[in-house]
Amino acid sequence: MAKDQREASTLDASGGTALLEDAGSGTPQDLPPVSPVRASGGRFGAVAGFHSNHPLAALILQRIALSVGLLFAVSLLIFLGVEALPGDFAQTYLGQSATPQAVANIRADLGLDRPAPTRYVEWLGGVLQGDFGNSWASGQSVTSQIAGRLGNTLFLAFFAAVISVPLAVGLGMLAVLYRDKAPDRLINIFSLAAVSLPEFFVGYLLILFFGVQLGWVSYPSTVFSGMPFADRLQAVALPVATLVLVVLAHMMRMTRAAILNVMSSAYIETAELKGLNAFRIIARHAAPNVLAPIITVVALNLAYLVVGVVVVEVVFVYPGMGQYMVDAVTVRDMPVVQACGLIFATVYIVLNMIADILGILANPRLRHPR
Amino acid sequence: MTSLLDVRGLKIEATTYPPGEAPRDITIVEDISFRLEQGRVLGLIGESGAGKSTIGLAALAYGRGGVRITAGEVRLDGEDILGLKRPGIRQVRGARVCYVAQSAAAAFNPAHRLGDQIIEAALRHGLMDEAAARERAAYLFGVLSLPDPATFGERYPHQVSGGQLQRAMTAMALLPAPELIVFDEPTTALDVTTQIDVLAAIKRAIEETRTAAIYVTHDLAVVAQVADDIMVLRAGKMVEYGPVRKIIEAPDAEYTRELVSVRSLVQEEAADQSDRLLAIEGVDAAYGETRVLSDVSVHLPRGQTLAVVGESGSGKSTLARVITGLLPPKDGTVRLAGETLPPKLSGRSREQLRTIQMIYQMADTAMNPRHTVGQIIGRPLSFYFNMHGARKRQRVQELLEQIELGEGFIDRYPAELSGGQKQRVAIARALAAEPTVILCDEPTSALDPLVADGILKLLLRLQKETSVSYLFITHDIATVRAIADSVAVLYQGRVVRFGPKSEVLSPPFDDYTDLLLKSVPELRVGWLEEVLQERRMTSAGH
Missing domain, CATH: 3.40.50.300 (P-loop containing nucleotide triphosphate hydrolases)
Known part of the structure; x- marks a missing residue:
């Protein structure tokens, strides 16, 4: 949020100076000419030229470049983090029977005796070609193992998103409509409660009521390939409900705040004083300006749905990425941990990048430069 | 015959929610009647x-922000x-x-x-x-x-x-x-x-x-x-x-x-303006790549007022920032009493900081709302003069008297003061440091005319008593007439005119100053027509 505000203020500032340049439109032409000083030419002439000719494209390219750079930094961090983890795969794998020689053999087999920079470059090279290496524990390709798991996680996240996003935006609008009245307070209390409870607690509560006492849904939420779609939906009901409860409140509150902020602006009063009806005021005058902040918070929560699913998957014993990653961490299966970490990071960064780009596109100042 | 608009006995109320008190209704408008054809x-x-x-x-x-029309009629064509x-x-x-x-x-x-x-x-x-x-x-x-x-x-x-x-x-x-x-x-x-x-x-x-x-x-x-x-x-x-x-x-x-009659105040300008207490020499300043000031040279004699005039964006406030050291200039120097001031704020000694004080346009945002008036004015006293306790309180009291606010104000918070009173407190805070120069950045432009007049009179009186110099930033020519000894006209970051007030404000003018002076509305019927007529004549080549 802070970043967005800073951007908004620099935009305002540039708009402000631009206004000043034009403020003399009513003044005579024979005033002392003052050349506007602009950041142009010099060493970065070509870049600056592109920047001023296609400011929108330049901004978007900049965002994409930043995201790619960030991904590389994250890959390095993940690798270093995994290196720094205490314990060792060979030790864990061999357990009681770990003789120094056996440990050394396994390390040599896995190539762990080579220097870290070499292994990082090799790993990254493989990743760029879609190859995450082989799992140490099972010896199978991480890529093929992950494919199914990622599908399961995305299935869960998708249904959670399909329910939570419209619900959050709808409830947010409802709260605005009944601002400071009973429905608004109710929504606020409910969302505050939901956001305050950790997801594992919410998950176990749901299991207790709907799984154990009422017996409506089965627990654990096991899914397998070839499972009929309806059964699959029934299986994910509780984890989806948990995820919805967790992300709903944040999106709802931000939607409410964003709409209230726009509804109190002078141009909404102008619309009101034009005699427009409430629907047109909201649809035509409020909505376009409320889009950018809502997109940001939705993207953030979508990212959380994929990344934050780890705990929920473990609680519900759901065979997704999160469960897979937690299992891999316990046995120090580093290729799997690295792959999962990198995929989570990619989802997070890409979703935020998309939100950023949509925010840029939703800004008329950037879409229609002076 | 019915009038187009016929307003009768209009009463408008609103509810305020003072913190910690029960909400109460206040009357905003009462008993207003008029007709319009x-x-x-x-x-x-x-x-x-x-x-x-x-x-x-x-x-x-329409009632803005929860305002309610509680009595009266607004008839439009009789309805x-x-x-x-x-x-x-x-x-x-x-x-x-x-x-x-x-x-x-x-x-x-x-x-x-x-x-x-x-x-x-x-x-x-x-x-x-x-x-x-x-x-x-x-x-x-x-x-x-x-x-x-x-x-x-x-x-x-x-x-x-x-x-x-x-x-x-x-x-x-x-x-x-x-x-x-x-x-x-x-x-x-x-x-x-x-x-x-x-x-x-x-x-x-x-x-x-x-x-x-x-x-x-x-x-x-x-x-x-x-x-x-x-x-x-x-x-x-x-x-x-x-x-x-x-x-x-x-x-x-x-x-x-x-x-x-407000704004008819006119200050007699000082005859001798040769002194150079504050001298700004060839200052260039920029925000990043955006140049704001170009080759600005002006000076301010002791005990006098230099008005810096210009429209928004002309660089007036930037000049003040350069003088205070908040924005180090790209080129040029600022000298006070012959001594060159370090360009950066962090390079200046406490004594150098003391000699230049500021008053801002929005007194509201320039004061800590959680400090009392006594704390606000007392801060420079302890910072610069190491005053504490009863001695400090005594001095704050004297300063409050100087700005024509009584004893009762010392324990009040800014929120309990009117706009004019806040600006007075800001002036007292500047005075507390006993500066030689006070930079006034549009201190009266957010105030109502009568209140602004009072502030200008106070500033003039304080100048007589303490020989402080003012660098007075404003966009308002009436304020310039009221307070200045010398005037600098800024246009797009350059000084287009600088000198004693009587010279700057009398012909022959440069184009910009001419335009600026002729654009100031005069309080008489028909002024606008005259100016427009004159403009047409000029553009027609007379």
């Missing part, structure tokens, strides 16, 4: 909080619009009565093209089809002297200047050919040189369309140019109501007389 303009004038905008909005049956239900009120707004806001920059939706917004009301009310509306918009853009009338509407609000936006807003109000337009301080946020164009455009448009108008402003000189009648308001009550000439030439009420 077609083609006539009524000026509503008063200080902030007088209720003038509130009355203007009541003509659209009381306050009695209408919401759909009925919507038929009035944007069709029969239109509104022009103070800040067009905020009142236009940033997400839509100007043209679409301007014709929206007429289309939604079914007054004309889109082609006719666009044609009328282009015609009005021409009347209002907007550039490229045919294509102006294709631009977005951020693509045009403030003055153009204000005229576009006027076009939006005129487009449905309403019976009445409410102008709410339409030129207050503009520079004087822009204000005169907008004012002329509004006046011409009103004359051509024969619409009636309510013109809300705090500037008597502005309203005298456009209004037929004037109502003077104070604290929600009518003070005086009559034809414009009567109000400005022979006012009955004491308050109106004060309003008319």
